[in-house]
Amino acid sequence: MAITLDRLVSLVLLVQFVLLCSSYNVTSESTEEANALLKWKSCLENNTQPQLSSWTLLPRNATNPKPSTSPCTWFGISCNPAGSVTRINLTSSGLQGMLHEFPFSSLPNLAYIDLFDNVLFGTIPPQIGNLSKLIYLDLSYNKLSGSVPPEIGHLTKLEFLQLVNNQFNGSIPQELELNENLLTGSVPASIGNLSKLETLFLRENQFSGTVPQEIENLFLVVLELDTNNFTVGEIPKELGKLTFLVKLMLNGNKLSSGIPQELGSLTDLEYLDISSNKLSKSLPGDLDELLKLIYLNLSCNKFSQEIPVRLGKLVHLSQLDLSHNSLSGEIPCQISTLESLEKLNLSHNNLSGSIPTSFARMRGLLYIDISYNELQGPIPDSKAFKDAPFEALEGNKGLCGDVRGLQSCKLSSAHISKGSHKVVIYIIYPLLGALSLLLAFFVISLILKRRKNEWQIKRRDVNNKELLMISTFDGKILYEETNAFDAIHCIGEGGNGSVYKAKLPSGDVVAVKKLHSSPPDGVMTYSKEFLNEIRALTEINIVKLHGFCSHPRHSFLIYKYLEKGSLAEILSKEEEAKGLDWSKRLNIIKSVSRLVLHAP
Known part of the structure; x- marks a missing residue:
């Protein structure tokens, strides 16, 4: 459909009216924020303000029919569609002056502040806690001092905060990133309120004491506590x-x-x-x-x-x-x-x-x-x-x-x-010599011990003396606890004694020969037959003698138990007797003859 000239003029006038009203509303809402920023600018030293030359209100005149009361076009300033300041970025702008005049309370929608690398002095004012929408704050590389106000704990939406390379002291809320400062004191527990904080830097300060337990409530991704005095x-x-x-x-x-x-x-x-x-x-x-x-x-x-x-x-x-x-x-x-x-x-x-x-x-x-x-x-x-x-x-x-x-x-x-020869001479030879001496001492000790045992076994002077036990069995246990001498255990009788089969508490089975004759009561002497049999069994290795025992009531010998019967029964069988050949029998005869010749 064609548009007439009159209708087109009407549409243009309508658009101009809407824009004028919109401009009027924006101007009225942003004037307060602009005036607050200009007031802070006036506190800065004049020679450090070249970057802020655009920070000015333009009055109505012949060359400027529309007065400018909005800061949205100023250097380093960004606004939302409604014309309210949301972002200030003045990084490395050469600003020099006081920070405490900064209009934190007059910028309710401010979410981003970056004043990195300037020469700002003074302290952070408590009014910073009014920035309920603040997400990012960087005041590092300045000359700020004093303590960090606890009101920073009110910045519950804060995700990133840097106060790097300043001269802060006192306590530091845990929601801060404080790098390369001269901060002292402890870290207040208010950091636990910063539930959205992802980055926490406290490095290169003078923090001491402990890290508050409330830090465990955060969802930190980066934590730097280095170069302090914790x-x-x-x-x-x-x-x-x-x-x-x-x-x-x-x-x-x-x-x-x-x-x-x-x-x-x-x-x-x-x-x-x-x-x-x-x-x-x-x-x-x-x-x-x-x-x-x-x-x-x-x-x-x-x-x-x-x-x-x-x-x-x-x-x-x-x-x-x-x-x-x-x-x-x-x-x-x-x-x-x-x-x-x-x-x-x-x-x-x-x-x-x-x-x-x-x-x-x-x-x-x-x-x-x-x-x-x-x-x-x-x-x-x-x-x-x-x-x-x-x-x-x-x-x-x-x-x-x-x-x-x-x-x-x-x-x-x-x-x-x-150098191996020197090693052999100075190390190996002395070591071998020492080992040889130890080996010789060990061999001599074994020989002496063996001779001593043989002497104890073969000692002949047993008359009127208590004969030493050489058995590993306890005679009292054998006599009192095994019932070895009951008739039911008797497996044979000889000319001077009876032989019994006995099972010890340890499970060992032995043959016990009880002599018919025994020393008189109270007299620890041994009959001739008893002594001769001991000598015979120790000199002639026919059957193993485990030990012997003498008591006023009984004297008995303890042998190895032979499953196949007595020695006489074994020798009476042709097949069994073959195990005792003539050379062995000749040695037995020689041993017996020597025993008879030296018998007392």
Whole structure:
């Protein structure tokens, strides 16, 4: 449908009217914010305001028929559609003056403030707590001082806050990022209110005391508490509840004790730095649960004992620094499984042994430092070791290889061979001599002990003396507890005694020969037959004599129990008698003759 000229003119007038009304409304709503910003500008030194030349209200005149009362077109200012200031970015603008005049209360919709790298003085006013929509605040690299107002705890939507490189002191709410300051005091517990805070920096300050437990209520992704004076003893266990942490820095404090096992819960952690503290004990094996770790620095502490082999599970690790500790033992070969490892520093420890040859397969390794340990042997055949400066290898006693500053392994072997004679003379010979003396002493002791036992067994002077027991069996137990001498156990009778089968409490079965005659009551003497039989059995090894016992009531001998009957029965059978050939019988006859000749 065609549009007439009159209708077109009407539409243009309508659009102009709408725009004029809209401009009037915006102007009326933003005038207060513009005046507040201009008031703060007037507090800044004149020679530092060139960047703010656009910050001005243009009055109505012949060249400017429309007065400008909105700050939305000013340098560094952004507004919402309604014309209210939402963003101020004056990074590195050379501003110099006071911050406490900044109109925090007059900018209710402000969500972003960046005043990084200026020369602002004074303190942060408590009115900052009125910025209920503030998400980002960066006041770092200025000359701000004083304490951080607790009203910052009211910024419940805050996600990012930096107050880097200032001169703050006093307490710091936990919702702050305070890098490179001179902040002192403790951290107030109001940080627990900042439920949306993702990044918390407190590094390079003078914080002391403890980290508030309320920090466990946050959903932090980055936490940097490094370069302060925290002396809380061991690392707070509450940190283990920050399961969203990706980066944790605690280095440069005075933390002591060990690493709590709760840190093993930080399974999303990629960056961990706990260096330059006073941590001790052993390295926890739970660190292997941090499977996403890329950077791990535990240097400059007092860790001892061995390097956990479970560190080999951190397959994404790119940098590992365990230097300047008291670690001992050998370098675990499992470290060579870290295929992503680029930098490895194990210097200034007490590590010993040789470097695992499997290190030669670590093709991604670019930097290595193993200086000042007790390592020896050849260095691995890899680029990282061959390109390492001598400073990264020095301070070890026996390393060799084709690297500047190290002795060649061939020369080292030749030197050892050449000096082997001295080693034999000064070490091996004295050692062999000492071993020979010990062996001779041992042999002499065995001979003397054997002769003593034989003398005790063969001693003849038993008259009017108590004969020593040589049996391992207790005669009292044999007599009183086994009922050995009951008639039902009798298995044979001889001319001077009866033989019984007895089972001891230990389960051993023996033959017990009880002599018919015994010494008179109260007289510890032995009959001639009793003594002769003992001598015969000890001199002639026909059947094993376990022992003998003499008692005023009974004297008995304890033999090895023969399943096939008595010796006489065995010899009476042709097949059984073959085991006792004529040479053995001749030896028995000779022994008996000597026994008879020397009998008392």
